[in-house]
Amino acid sequence: MIKTTKPAFEKIEPPFGSSFIYKTFTEENPHQNNNFWHYHPEIELVYVNSGSGKRQIGSHVSYYHHGDLILIGANLPHCGLSDSLNKYEKETIIQANPEFLGKSFFELPETKNLGSFLETAKKGIVFHGEDKRFIGEKMEELQHKNAFQRLTGFLEILKWLEEAKNYTILNAHGFVLESDLQDTNRINEVFNFVKQEFKRSISLDEIAEMVNMTVPGFCRYFKKITGKTFTQFVNEYRLSHAAKLLHEQELSITDICYESGFNNFSHFNKQFKKFAGKSPSKYRNELKVTVS
DSSP: OOOOOOOEEOOOOOOTTOSSEEEEEESSSOOSSOSSOEEOSSEEEEEEOSOEEEEEETTEEEEEESOEEEEEOTTOOEEOSOOTTSOOSEEEEEEEOTTTTOTTGGGSTTTHHHHHHHHHGGGOEEEOHHHHHHHHHHHHHGGGSOHHHHHHHHHHHHHHHHHOSSEEETTTTOOOOOSSHHHHHHHHHHHHHHHHHTTSOOOHHHHHHHTTOOHHHHHHHHHHHHSSOHHHHHHHHHHHHHHHHHHHOOOOHHHHHHHTTOSOHHHHHHHHHHHHSSOHHHHHHHHHHOOO
C-alpha cells in the first residue's frame, strides 16, 4: 500500500479590522507551515530578504539563493518557499482574496492592467534584481504602518509588480487545476508522492496505478495539466534538490548525484548542465563568489 500525503486546501482569514493578511517571520520566529503542498483562492506575495531554498510552484521546481520575491496567483498549488534548514533574516507575506476590494475593482479603467496581471500570476511570477530588492523593501516597510497605510501601500506594491521588467513566469507553458475536485486531488497526490519519493526510481506503472489510471491515460493527463511529461517533472525536482545541496552542503558532487535520485554520474552531469546552464562544479564555484 503506497502512503501519500493528502493535498491541503488552506483556509485563510484576515484578522479583525483588515481585508488581507500581512505577516513577518524571522529566524527566531520561523514560518512553520509553508513546506507542505497546498493551495488557496487568495493571491500570495512572498519576500525572503536573504537565504536560500527549494520551491515548487505549480509544476515548476527550482532553487533560489540570495532571497526571493514571488507572486503566487489564486488556486496555484505551492510549497517550500523557505524552511528551517535555510537561514534567512526575514520573510514577509501578503495574502489577499483577488476580490478583497470588490468584484469589479480590477475592471476599472485605472486598474484594468492590474487585473490582467493578476490573471498572469495564476502561473506564478518570480522577480529578480533591483525589482526584487526595491519591492521587497517596500513590503517590509508596511510592518510599521497602520491598517489604512498598509492597504494603500499594498496597492502601490501591486502596481510596482505589474510595471516590473525583471521577472520570470514560472509555468509559462501552463498549469491547469481542473475544476473537478477529484482531478485536483489527483495531481496534488502525484506531486506529494514525488516530493517524498524522488530519491528512488518511480515507474510510470507505479504512479499510474496509484491514481487509478492506465499508463497512457496518466501520461496524457499529466502533460495536459502541467505542460511537461512526468519524467521531465521528476528530473527537474531532482535537479533542484541537487542545486540546493551544492549550495548548502559540503558533500562531494558524486554523493549529491546519488542523494538527488540519479544513479548515473555522467547522466546527472549532462542533465544538470542542461538545467542550470553549467556543470555542477562550476555552479558550486560561482555560488561561492556571487554576492547578489
